[in-house]
Amino acid sequence: MNDPGKEISRLAFDERGADYLLAVREEYGNAGPAFVAKGEDVGDIRTDIPYQLVTILRKIYPYMEDGKIAVVIRRCEEKALNELIKRGIIDGDRIIRIGLACSEGQIEACRCTDPVPSCVDIGSPGKGWNEDQLSKELSAMSSEERLDFWVAQFRKCNKCYACSTNCPVCVCDHCVLEECTFVAEKGIPPGMAFHLIRAYHLSDKCTECGECERSCPAHIPLLTFRKMTNRDMKDLYGYESGDTETVSPLLTTLEGDLLEEEED
Amino acid sequence: MTDFKPSILAFCCNWCSYAGADLAGVSRLQMPPNVHVIRVMCSASVKPEYVIKAVTQGIDGVLVLGCHIGDCHYLTGNHRTAKRIPLLQKILDEAGIDSRRIKLDWVSAAEGEKYQKVVTEFVEEIRRLGPNPLREVRF
Ligand code: SF4
Ligand code: SF4
Numbered sequence: 001m002n003d004p005g006k007e008i009s010r011l012a013f014d015e016r017g018a019d020y021l022l023a024v025r026e027e028y029g030n031a032g033p034a035f036v037a038k039g040e041d042v043g044d045i046r047t048d049i050p051y052q053l054v055t056i057l058r059k060i061y062p063y064m065e066d067g068k069i070a071v072v073i074r075r076c077e078e079k080a081l082n083e084l085i086k087r088g089i090i091d092g093d094r095i096i097r098i099g100l101a102c103s104e105g106q107i108e109a110c111r112c113t114d115p116v117p118s119c120v121d122i123g124s125p126g127k128g129w130n131e132d133q134l135s136k137e138l139s140a141m142s143s144e145e146r147l148d149f150w151v152a153q154f155r156k157c158n159k160c161y162a163c164s165t166n167c168p169v170c171v172c173d174h175c176v177l178e179e180c181t182f183v184a185e186k187g188i189p190p191g192m193a194f195h196l197i198r199a200y201h202l203s204d205k206c207t208e209c210g211e212c213e214r215s216c217p218a219h220i221p222l223l224t225f226r227k228m229t230n231r232d233m234k235d236l237y238g239y240e241s242g243d244t245e246t247v248s249p250l251l252t253t254l255e256g257d258l259l260e261e262e263e264d
Numbered sequence: 265m266t267d268f269k270p271s272i273l274a275f276c277c278n279w280c281s282y283a284g285a286d287l288a289g290v291s292r293l294q295m296p297p298n299v300h301v302i303r304v305m306c307s308a309s310v311k312p313e314y315v316i317k318a319v320t321q322g323i324d325g326v327l328v329l330g331c332h333i334g335d336c337h338y339l340t341g342n343h344r345t346a347k348r349i350p351l352l353q354k355i356l357d358e359a360g361i362d363s364r365r366i367k368l369d370w371v372s373a374a375e376g377e378k379y380q381k382v383v384t385e386f387v388e389e390i391r392r393l394g395p396n397p398l399r400e401v402r403f
């Protein structure tokens with residue numbers, strides 16, 4: 001166990017009473033997820049987390065019947081966790097948070113505007129970015145230029161679904177992107193609808209973690225697209241995702257009362 | 265642009281707007297051609313995914329018509345629609361698809377004339393915008 005490993009174990013098991021710990025550790029030369037029970041050796045912890053641990057948490061959570069799970073979370077993961085709690089997917093009382101501040105490099109990669117977790121246990125808080133250069137350039141373009149840009153980008157898509165698989169808040173049980181009504185079953189690229197439907201579906205959940213963009217083998221600037229549509233959501237309804245209280249405007253009436261849940 | 269014949273979808277809810285469209289027809293009001301009316305149970309049945317599918321496949325304009333707020337047969341179906349469509353329009357704009365190609369309006373069963381007006385004005389607007397550029401885009 002390295003020093004960060006010791007510190008994280010101490011925080012999780014001794015100080016905060018966790019039964020399990022989800023983190024990232026050194027595995028055969030690169031980073032892998034570690035899920036250990038109290039008393040087990042967590043190994044050599046790495047803080048350069050290569051994906052969203054909350055995505056992994058969401059996938060193992062249904063199989064974890066009891067116990068408290070400590071998770072190492074950055075600010076974006078904290079927001080994703082809040083969205084999952086708000087939507088009743090995860091019980092917040094069973095999760096113990098160990099806050100990790102992102103490095104300058106990570107902040108830059110995401111052009112992140114909100115990089116500091118509400119409780120910093122590891123690392124030192126960095127300064128957020130003000131704007132995403134590409135969003136700015138795209139907003140200044142004419143509609144035709146913008147369409148050309150995105151058509152050229154989306155043509156590179158090979159429909160690998162890495163963007164949705166790695167997204168911490170892509171949570172529907174039945175994905176419409178797997179329905180041939182919207183996305184042709186055969187052939188690539190999947191067309192523009194694929195990306196617009198994703199943008200719409202994530203508009204009230206996306207935390208701007210940048211995982212979709214990092215996972216995309218075609219290097220499509222998906223995070224920029226998300227940042228643009230998140231800004232629209234904010235302009236239109238004053239809504240920002242990432243807390244446990246604010247209900248999505250898409251789930252309320254014009255007066256703000258909760259709508260009935262929709263059937264699939 | 266004079267020979268441009270826009271192809272337009274008009275989603276009309278069964279309880280108000282479709283009846284409004286019917287009334288317009290029965291009253292023999294002059295209506296532009298090329299508007300394909302699709303009857304749906306409620307404006308909230310028009311999921312944004314359908315609108316996205318239509319515009320990305322080259323439809324020039326999509327009208328979504330429902331009951332006036334307060335009159336929805338399912339009480340709050342049109343509230344859902346009223347929240348969804350403006351957001352969808354913004355998302356389409358970000359991708360470079362002119363959001364004026366999508367229009368949401370309310371038409372009651374008694375408003376045959378309003379139906380005619382909304383449809384005619386929308387067709388005019390789409391004529392001015394010209395064909396949907398995605399018609400020519402092959403993915
Ligand atoms: S940035 Fe991408 S992966 Fe992250 S929450 Fe938003 S859509 Fe999902
Ligand atoms: S990760 Fe990139 S290539 Fe894969 S489906 Fe998403 S956008 Fe397409």
Ligand code: FES
Pocket residue numbers: 277278279280281305306307308329330331335336337338339341342
């Ligand atoms: S039934 Fe007309 S909008 Fe709902």
